[in-house]
Structure formats: C-alpha cells, structure tokens
Amino acid sequence: MPNLNQPRNVIPGFGLTMGFSLFYLGLVFLIPVAGLLIFTTTMSWADFWSAISHPQVVASYKLSFGASLIGALINLFFGMLVAWVLVRYRFPGKRIVDALVDLPFALPTAVAGIALVTLYASTGWVGQHLDVFGIRVAYTQLGVVVALTYIGLPFVVRTVQPVLEDLEAEFEEVSASLGASRFTTVRRVILPALLPAALTGFALAFARALGEYGSVVFISGNLPYRTEITPLLIVTKIEQFDYQGAAAIGTVMLLAAFLLLLLINGLQWWASRRH
Amino acid sequence: MEKTTPTNIWKKSKLTAAIILGGAILASTMTFSATVQAQSESLQILNVSYDPTRELYREYNDWFSNYWQEQTGETVTIRQSHGGAGSQARAVLDGLEADVVTLALAYDIDQFHERSDLIPADWQSRLPNNSSPYTSTIVLLVRDGNPKNIQDWDDLVRNDVEVITPNPKTSGGARWNYLAAWGYALDKFDGDEQKVFEFVRDIYKNVPVLDSGARGATNTFVQRGIGDVLLAWENEAFLATEQLGQGEFEIVVPSVSILAEPPVTVIDKNVDAHGTREVSTAYLEQLYSDEAQRLAGKHYYRPSNETIAAEFADQFPEVERFTVDEVFEGWTNAQETHFNDGGRFDDILEQVGNPTN
Numbered sequence: 001m002p003n004l005n006q007p008r009n010v011i012p013g014f015g016l017t018m019g020f021s022l023f024y025l026g027l028v029f030l031i032p033v034a035g036l037l038i039f040t041t042t043m044s045w046a047d048f049w050s051a052i053s054h055p056q057v058v059a060s061y062k063l064s065f066g067a068s069l070i071g072a073l074i075n076l077f078f079g080m081l082v083a084w085v086l087v088r089y090r091f092p093g094k095r096i097v098d099a100l101v102d103l104p105f106a107l108p109t110a111v112a113g114i115a116l117v118t119l120y121a122s123t124g125w126v127g128q129h130l131d132v133f134g135i136r137v138a139y140t141q142l143g144v145v146v147a148l149t150y151i152g153l154p155f156v157v158r159t160v161q162p163v164l165e166d167l168e169a170e171f172e173e174v175s176a177s178l179g180a181s182r183f184t185t186v187r188r189v190i191l192p193a194l195l196p197a198a199l200t201g202f203a204l205a206f207a208r209a210l211g212e213y214g215s216v217v218f219i220s221g222n223l224p225y226r227t228e229i230t231p232l233l234i235v236t237k238i239e240q241f242d243y244q245g246a247a248a249i250g251t252v253m254l255l256a257a258f259l260l261l262l263l264i265n266g267l268q269w270w271a272s273r274r275h
Numbered sequence: 276m277e278k279t280t281p282t283n284i285w286k287k288s289k290l291t292a293a294i295i296l297g298g299a300i301l302a303s304t305m306t307f308s309a310t311v312q313a314q315s316e317s318l319q320i321l322n323v324s325y326d327p328t329r330e331l332y333r334e335y336n337d338w339f340s341n342y343w344q345e346q347t348g349e350t351v352t353i354r355q356s357h358g359g360a361g362s363q364a365r366a367v368l369d370g371l372e373a374d375v376v377t378l379a380l381a382y383d384i385d386q387f388h389e390r391s392d393l394i395p396a397d398w399q400s401r402l403p404n405n406s407s408p409y410t411s412t413i414v415l416l417v418r419d420g421n422p423k424n425i426q427d428w429d430d431l432v433r434n435d436v437e438v439i440t441p442n443p444k445t446s447g448g449a450r451w452n453y454l455a456a457w458g459y460a461l462d463k464f465d466g467d468e469q470k471v472f473e474f475v476r477d478i479y480k481n482v483p484v485l486d487s488g489a490r491g492a493t494n495t496f497v498q499r500g501i502g503d504v505l506l507a508w509e510n511e512a513f514l515a516t517e518q519l520g521q522g523e524f525e526i527v528v529p530s531v532s533i534l535a536e537p538p539v540t541v542i543d544k545n546v547d548a549h550g551t552r553e554v555s556t557a558y559l560e561q562l563y564s565d566e567a568q569r570l571a572g573k574h575y576y577r578p579s580n581e582t583i584a585a586e587f588a589d590q591f592p593e594v595e596r597f598t599v600d601e602v603f604e605g606w607t608n609a610q611e612t613h614f615n616d617g618g619r620f621d622d623i624l625e626q627v628g629n630p631t632n
Contacts, residue, residue, distance in 0.1 A: 138499075139501070222442065224624045236442070240444055
C-alpha cells in the first residue's frame with residue numbers, strides 16, 4: 001500500500017477515514033451477512049443438506065444461474081456495442097440515448113416487470129407477433145432471461161465507456177499503418193484494452209441478475225420446477241415461516257455468487273496483466 | 276508529522292469506530308423514545324389485514340371512528356396494512372405492532388400462539404361464529420359468455436382449460452381454493468384418496484402462472500387476459516364483474532364449495548403494551564353490528580347475521596358449503612397434510628412440474 005508511506009495525503013486523517021470505512025462496511029454489509037451465516041449454523045448438517053438439495057431447489061438454481069449467465073453474456077456483447085456507438089460516433093439525440101442507458105437502474109424493478117409482461121404476454125404488443133411463430137416469452141424461462149437482460153444493461157456500457165474514451169483513435173491508425181487488418185486491430189489492439197473493464201461489467205451484470213426478484217416474479221409465472229427463480233423460493237420459504245430453509249438456500253446463493261465473482265475477478269486480473 | 280504505522284492505524288480506527296458506534300446507539304435510542312411518546316398521546320390502532328379487504332375496511336374504519344367519537348368522545352385513528360395473508364402474518368410475528376388482525380384463515384393466526392406468545396390459545400372462541408364476522412366462499416370466474424362452458428369443478432381438469440389460482444404456500448385464498456377442490460373430489464370419489472389426489476393434481480396441471488397472492492392472480496386473469504377460469508374469493512369475483520371489467524366476466528357457482536371463514540382477533544401483547552385493548556376490542560365487536568354487517572354485504576362478503584344476510588339474498592346465490600373442520604379436521608391438520616413441506620401439495624408440484632416424471 002503506497003499510501004501508507006506518503007508523508008502528505010490530499011485527504012488528511014487516515015485513521016478517521018479507515019475507521020469509518022470499516023465501521024460502515026461492518027454495519028451495512030458484514031453484520032447482515034454474518035447474521036445469515038450464523039443463523040444457518042443453527043441447523044444440523046442433515047437438515048441443511050435436505051433444504052438445499054431438494055429437486056425443486058436444485059431446479060431453481062439451474063434457472064437462476066443459467067438465466068443470469070445468458071443475460072450477462074447478451075449484455076457483454078451488446079453493452080460493448082452500445083458503448084462503442086456512444087463513444088465513437090456523433091449523432092443527433094446522443095445525449096438522450098446516453099441518459100436512457102441508466103434507466104434500468106432508476107426504474108423500480110416491479111414497474112419494469114409489469115411493463116415487460118404487458119409487452120410480452122401473448123396479448124401484448126410484442127407478444128402477439130411472437131405468438132404467431134410459436135414463441136412464448138411471458139411465463140416461460142425465456143421471460144426470465146428477458147427480464148434479467150433488461151436490468152443488467154447499464155453495467156457493461158458504463159464500465160466500458162470510460163476506458164473506450166481514453167483509448168485514442170490514434171492507436172487504431174498506428175495499427176493500420178503497421179499493416180494490420182481491421183479484424184486484427186480489433187482483436188489485438190481494442191479488445192485487450194477493453195477486456196478488464198468488460199469483465200467487470202459482466203461480473204456486475206451477472207451478480208445483479210442473480211439477486212434480482214422484483215421484475216422477474218411478474219414475467220416468470222413462478223411455476224415450481226420450471227420458472228421459479230431461487231430468490232422467489234427463498235421468499236416463499238419465509239412466508240411459510242421456514243426461516244432456516246430460507247437461510248440455508250440464501251447461504252448457498254451467497255457462497256456460489258462469491259466464488260463466481262472471485263473467479264471473474266481472477267480472470268480480470270489475468271487479462272489486465274497480460275495487457 | 277508522525278509516520279503512520281499499521282498498529283496505530285488499527286488503534287485509531289478502533290477508537291473512531293467506537294465513538295461513531297456509541298453516537299449511533301445514542302441517536303437511535305433518542306428517536307425511539309420520541310416515537311413511543313408520540314404514540315401514547317393520540318389513540319391509534321393498526322389493523323393488519325389480507326389482500327382483498329381494502330375496500331371493506333376503508334369504509335368500516337370511517338364508520339367506526341365516528342361511532343367511537345359518539346360513544347366516548349375520543350378520536351381514534353385506524354391505520355391499515357394489506358398484503359398476502361401469509362406475509363402479513365409473518366410481519367406481525369416478526370414484530371409489526373398490530374393491535375388487531377383480520378386475516379384470511381385461522382391457521383395463520385394460530386401461529387401467533389404457536390410460535391410466539393402474542394395471543395392465548397383460545398383466541399377463536401372470544402368472538403361469535405369462530406371469530407368470523409363475515410364469511411365467503413370460493414367461486415369460478417370465467418370470461419363473458421363462458422366460451423369454454425365451465426360449469427363445475429369437473430371442467431377444471433379438461434385438457435383445453437387453463438386455470439388461474441395463486442400459490443397455496445403463500446396465499447390464504449389459494450389454500451381455500453385447493454381445499455374446496457379437494458373437498459369436492461372427496462365427495463365425488465367417495466373418499467378414494469388416490470383418485471382425489473389425481474383430480475386435484477390434474478387441476479394444477481392446467482395452471483400456467485402461480486402468483487403469490489389472490490390480488491396478483493386476479494390481475495393475471497383480468498388485466499393480462501391469461502387463463503379461462505379464475506378460482507377466486509366470492510368477493511374478489513364480484514369486484515371483477517362489478518368494477519374491474521363490467522360485462523367482461525361471469526361468475527359460475529360450483530355445485531359445492533367451501534365455507535371460508537376469515538377470522539379476526541386482537542393481539543393481546545400489543546394492545547396491552549399500547550393501552551388500546553378497549554378500543555381494539557370494540558373495533559372487532561362492532562364488526563358484528565347491523566351497520567357493519569351491511570357494509571360487509573355491500574363489499575360482497577356474506578354477513579354472519581342472518582337477518583342482514585337475508586337482505587342480501589339476491590346478491591349471493593345458494594351454494595352448499597362444507598367447512599374445514601368437517602372435511603379436514605381443522606386448519607392445523609389441513610396445513611400439515613397438504614401445505615407444509617413434504618405435504619400433498621409438494622407431491623402435486625413434483626408430479627406436475629418435474630420434467631423427469
């Protein structure tokens with residue numbers, strides 16, 4: 001930590017800021033998480049295992065992790081595209097489009113869910129046309145993917161955008177003047193520079209999608225074994241007064257998400273080192 | 276300037292954290308005592324209720340405030356909270372300071388005694404008619420003209436019919452729906468448990484969306500246009516035909532249904548802490564008064580007072596209704612057999628939902 005040895009820091013009072021950071025993190029984050037884990041430890045191992053391995057619960061993990069992954073991958077690709085368009089081109093209404101990207105952050109997720117289901121129900125504006133081809137979105141697993149893609153949109157755009165702004169167009173010219181094809185320039189010059197930021201965005205979008213509840217419950221249909229996401233299952237358990245079962249599944253989600261994020265962070269570190 | 280070493284950073288940050296923590300605790304106790312004081316100055320009670328009673332209690336609360344003012348000269352403010360019956364009960368159990376609860380079924384209220392000491396075991400015998408000032412039943416709501424020709428429970432297992440009902444795990448109304456279907460089938464198959472199970476399972480095979488509460492299911496059916504038939508509280512079905520979409524829906528009364536008794540009680544521990552026992556008790560007792568009984572009828576609940584019920588005879592069709600006590604030996608038993616983890620409803624979910632079966 002180079003900061004420690006610097007005699008003068010722009011913000012004085014390292015002790016104060018560090019103390020407050022620790023206190024703040026402890027209060028808003030560590031205590032609730034520790035509470036969850038401690039509550040889970042009151043269960044016997046057999047109870048814990050049967051709570052987290054019931055086929056209905058396993059089916060919900062598959063849907064939650066699968067749909068979140070697909071949603072985040074879609075956002076990785078299209079988010080980079082949107083960021084590129086917003087940084088590299090000038091067009092009328094660009095600022096408005098730029099502001100629109102943040103909308104999924106601000107809109108209450110329930111509103112998003114209701115809007116999506118109104119559009120994609122087989123009587124809705126979009127849904128009725130898809131219905132002709134036999135594609136059903138609302139109340140299917142596809143609907144879950146649509147909702148999770150929607151709420152994850154801003155992450156990749158907002159992480160890639162500043163990096164792209166710093167990446168001078170001259171690099172591309174240099175690359176071209178050294179004889180590289182367009183494809184090689186993208187592959188060898190642009191992508192490696194964007195990769196760490198894109199991975200961060202991907203990780204954020206994925207993590208956000210895992211925890212999402214409000215928008216999904218409206219569009220998924222909530223059928224156990226088929227369209228029931230893990231957060232909904234946790235809520236259902238709590239409403240049946242099964243606090244322990246809910247905490248057990250919550251712990252699994254917590255650990256799985258933590259491991260996955262650790263893995264993505266590792267990838268990111270590796271990508272930035274290689275660059 | 277002193278060079279900062281990791282050890283004294285740790286000391287300093289601990290000290291700072293301790294000061295801030297102390298300040299936060301002090302601040303929160305001060306706000307807390309402020310709220311307690313504010314509460315004792317004006318008479319205020321909180322009624323925690325389930326989803327479809329909004330309209331009824333909005334009107335009854337106005338009536339009761341006037342009544343209480345006339346009787347005692349005191350002003351009482353009634354605050355209302357609505358939501359799915361299961362989550363409302365859990366909120367009270369977790370510390371929402373309700374003075375009275377008016378919930379969808381007795382099992383949820385039983386939990387206040389089973390899992391806590393909020394009320395005594397004999398709560399349901401404290402007011403007439405099992406503490407249910409009004410009753411209801413489960414009916415079938417279909418689209419105008421009844422295009423799928425749905426007449427009775429038997430039609431719900433047909434392959435071409437989509438049924439909308441909420442999740443019995445979270446919704447009180449959904450548990451009444453389920454038990455109504457089960458009770459009908461018990462009679463139809465002469466108590467053959469396996470056939471009854473298959474009948475109810477086949478109804479859930481036709482369910483495309485499982486909402487968490489009764490209002491959610493009504494919205495799915497009415498606003499989204501999903502499904503051919505909605506299993507609904509009678510009052511909720513009336514609301515749909517009279518207010519949400521006039522002329523768009525029809526009520527089909529099945530040959531037999533269940534007597535739904537949504538019970539009420541004061542929460543003893545809370546009213547004693549708030550000093551609101553007298554007004555809370557009166558609030559519930561007055562639900563049995565002629566005026567309140569008429570309000571219940573107006574909002575499509577069946578009044579328990581027979582004279583008042585007769586005034587609404589045109590509104591409510593005759594239907595043979597069995598009770599949970601007769602057919603399922605009480606709510607605790609029904610809950611354990613059917614809705615708890617590993618119960619019959621879980622078996623249904625597994626057979627309907629698990630693609631491997």
